[in-house]
Amino acid sequence: MSLRSHFPIFTYYPDLVYLDNASTAQKPSVVIEGMKHHMEQEYANIHRGAYNLSEASEVLYHGSKEAVIWLINARETSEISYSYNATSAINILVTSLIASLDLKKWDKVLLSRAEHHANTVPWLIAKNTTGIEVEFVDLDVDFQLDFADLEAKLTSNVRVVSLTAASNVTGAVFDLIRVRDVIRSKNPDSLFIVDGSQWVPHFQVDVQTLDIDYMVFTGHKLMSDTGIGIMYGKKSLLKKLTPSIGGGGAINWVREDSFAPAGLPSRFEPGTPHIIGAGSLLRAIEFMESIGGYKEIERIEKDLASYTLKKWQEFKKQFPEVRLIGSEKEEGRIGVFSFVTEKIHISDLADAFADREICVRAGHHCAEPLMQSQWISGSIRMSLFLYNTHEDIDRFFEVFKEILSSVR
Ligand SMILES: Cc1ncc(COP(=O)(O)O)c(C=O)c1O
The missing domain is CATH 3.40.640.10 (Type I PLP-dependent aspartate aminotransferase-like (Major domain))
Structure with missing residues (x-):
């Protein structure tokens, strides 16, 4: 049984790309x-x-x-x-x-x-x-x-x-x-x-x-x-x-x-x-x-974070104006990635992701002092959890490219 099949939400919405896990996690059966x-x-x-x-x-x-x-x-x-x-x-x-x-x-x-x-x-x-x-x-x-x-x-x-x-x-x-x-x-x-x-x-x-x-x-x-x-x-x-x-x-x-x-x-x-x-x-x-405890969770999430950083390196060559508010190193992080761009308002960006069944979050993420220290008002955040896949991450970056290309 795949990990994802424990979560009924993905049966109801097979194309759902849920990348809002820092906000809340989906529930297993x-x-x-x-x-x-x-x-x-x-x-x-x-x-x-x-x-x-x-x-x-x-x-x-x-x-x-x-x-x-x-x-x-x-x-x-x-x-x-x-x-x-x-x-x-x-x-x-x-x-x-x-x-x-x-x-x-x-x-x-x-x-x-x-x-x-x-x-x-x-x-x-x-x-x-x-x-x-x-x-x-x-x-x-x-x-x-x-x-x-x-x-x-x-x-x-x-x-x-x-x-x-x-x-x-x-x-x-x-x-x-x-x-x-x-x-x-x-x-x-x-x-x-x-x-x-x-x-x-x-x-x-x-x-x-x-x-x-x-x-x-x-x-x-x-x-x-x-x-x-x-x-x-x-x-x-x-x-x-x-x-x-x-x-x-x-x-x-x-x-x-x-x-x-x-x-x-x-x-x-x-x-x-x-x-x-x-x-x-x-x-x-x-x-x-039951799925292997923290050892397995850490293994899955490390792989997902590492894959995201790899995709990010490719993505930023094409879109150098997009900034990651966070470290590009794999160590010392969880799979939470916040991006900023001047090209499009972040709430329009979040809407464009939502139109394509990708759940991400836009805004200050209840961390306004952090935003102020970075001289930004908000970011678009994708965040991973144990049921995410490489395909989710691919889809996120594909759609991000598609949206940014349409406003170039
Ligand atoms: C670091 C951190 N602390 C506290 C909270 C607040 O959690 P809750 O809304 O469940 O009280 C959050 C929620 O996003 C969080 O990310």
């Missing part, structure tokens, strides 16, 4: 069928029922967290809490940290210029409410983190370093081992937070080896349903983190004038969670494992 099975045969609310259906839902929810700890090498499920997406997970983390760390004027948070708005805006809101400084670490010519700049900016008032592991615009994968070493040697008290949204779908992640304090990522880019965001935190830190949100399911007891939060991780999950979404994440992780 096991995820879709698993959700249907759960809703038909196992569905009830968790935590509050002694009956079989509630227990079945509880097993699924808990099983999903077991799968996540295996995926990222966390220690135990108490280190994993769910919310709606990576964005909500970062927001919960940032607002909880403000109170717990007593962040105030002159404290500094370091981000990189490659951050998605999800890891920028919550910190800028914190800046407005607390007066903290938010500073951005530069990128080098290969769109990698500029380590000299990181070291220079990692002053003693830095309380948090929060970085994406991989850029959703340039595809650059940051060297987090080196980041860890710089932080731990220069400013060991600052927190090391990672946005793993573009990383966990593609590369083996080990939060313990990297000594990551907190990490967020989002299930839908990993083939689960939308509406499931993951926050990992070291247990020792989570115990001291006061949740900024609360409600049913997140408490031990409530009085008219006080309450006691529940244990970990429930205290970060008030209200009824996305039980079916959590189950879909479990099925997605099982699917990854």
Whole structure:
């Protein structure tokens, strides 16, 4: 059975060229069928029922967290809490940290210029409410983190370093081992937070080896349903983190004038969670494992990225005015490629691709500071995942040529 045949979308649309994976991933049958099975045969609310259906839902929810700890090498499920997406997970983390760390004027948070708005805006809101400084670490010519700049900016008032592991615009994968070493040697008290949204779908992640304090990522880019965001935190830190949100399911007891939060991780999950979404994440992780795990995913994606770069070298000889916003090297990247051209407005370009059943994305990709640092307003982005093929990449470049030739 070919990998692609696990994904019903390609049966419904055999000519579809889906190259918008940095935005969200298509779903394999096991995820879709698993959700249907759960809703038909196992569905009830968790935590509050002694009956079989509630227990079945509880097993699924808990099983999903077991799968996540295996995926990222966390220690135990108490280190994993769910919310709606990576964005909500970062927001919960940032607002909880403000109170717990007593962040105030002159404290500094370091981000990189490659951050998605999800890891920028919550910190800028914190800046407005607390007066903290938010500073951005530069990128080098290969769109990698500029380590000299990181070291220079990692002053003693830095309380948090929060970085994406991989850029959703340039595809650059940051060297987090080196980041860890710089932080731990220069400013060991600052927190090391990672946005793993573009990383966990593609590369083996080990939060313990990297000594990551907190990490967020989002299930839908990993083939689960939308509406499931993951926050990992070291247990020792989570115990001291006061949740900024609360409600049913997140408490031990409530009085008219006080309450006691529940244990970990429930205290970060008030209200009824996305039980079916959590189950879909479990099925997605099982699917990854069933096709050979990260070893196979990395092999497929490395080949796809390498083929794209080869095609790009041919393409740019014919269209030297088109620029790649990202490294031309195979190493240190995921299969995310952003292009800019003055020849045609990027939204017209995206429409022209869409007319030919090619799904790409145009715009600033929720990374406006990065766009500004490159003096551009947006790019056209194609992004690859495990079910893409060389034919998809050929088709992308053929159509790109055809569109540009028609406006010459
Ligand atoms: C690097 C990065 N971080 C965070 C997010 C936000 O993910 P979500 O919209 O699921 O919250 C994205 C989405 O594209 C992303 O690429």
